[in-house]
Amino acid sequence: MVLTGIIGWLASFRLAVDEWRLLKDPDHRPSCDIDAVIGCVEAMFSRQGSVFGFPNPMVGLGAFAVVAALGLAVLGGARLNRWLWWGLNAGALAGVVFTHWFIHQSLYELGRLCPYCMVVWFVTIALFWYLTLHTLRHGIVPVPSGGRRALAVALENRALLLAAWYGVIAMLVLTRFWEYWIGLL
Numbered sequence: 223m224v225l226t227g228i229i230g231w232l233a234s235f236r237l238a239v240d241e242w243r244l245l246k247d248p249d250h251r252p253s254c255d256i257d258a259v260i261g262c263v264e265a266m267f268s269r270q271g272s273v274f275g276f277p278n279p280m281v282g283l284g285a286f287a288v289v290a291a292l293g294l295a296v297l298g299g300a301r302l303n304r305w306l307w308w309g310l311n312a313g314a315l316a317g318v319v320f321t322h323w324f325i326h327q328s329l330y331e332l333g334r335l336c337p338y339c340m341v342v343w344f345v346t347i348a349l350f351w352y353l354t355l356h357t358l359r360h361g362i363v364p365v366p367s368g369g370r371r372a373l374a375v376a377l378e379n380r381a382l383l384l385a386a387w388y389g390v391i392a393m394l395v396l397t398r399f400w401e402y403w404i405g406l407l
Contacts, residue, residue, distance in 0.1 A: 355380055
């Protein structure tokens with residue numbers, strides 16, 4: 223939680239700073255804007271860039287700060303209430319759903335890959351995956367008896383399953399921008 227919270231917060235902060243600088247100076251070129259495929263400006267100022275009526279990085283700044291703070295509390299020995307774990311898991315679920323929607327938007331609507339957004343994708347998926355496994359393993363979210371074997375398999379192979387998840391996304395990125403990648407060689 224601490225790691226994903228800090229990394230996600232830093233990526234969100236960088237996006238927020240670049241967007242603020244662009245609003246002040248339209249000629250500003252953010253570090254994330256590299257070429258016709260790798261860039262963040264189009265995403266920032268698209269309808270997808272402010273889904274809730276304000277810039278998406280603002281959601282990340284708040285959400286990742288909470289995740290990091292609660293992670294630090296747990297590392298410090300705090301025992302979180304069941305409802306707080308449920309809330310964290312629900313928030314992580316909402317985050318991972320939003321992340322996958324944004325992956326689709328980036329690949330197939332915007333046709334751009336924002337580097338800082340991809341960092342957020344990465345940490346949001348990891349946060350959801352490990353937080354969900356934690357809440358299931360510790361009985362915070364009850365597992366029906368028929369699902370205990372599947373949970374045991376998921377826990378044994380958690381890193382491999384997460385890598386496979388990332389692998390599917392990487393394949394989507396590779397195939398969507400195949401001509402771009404080939405052109406770099």
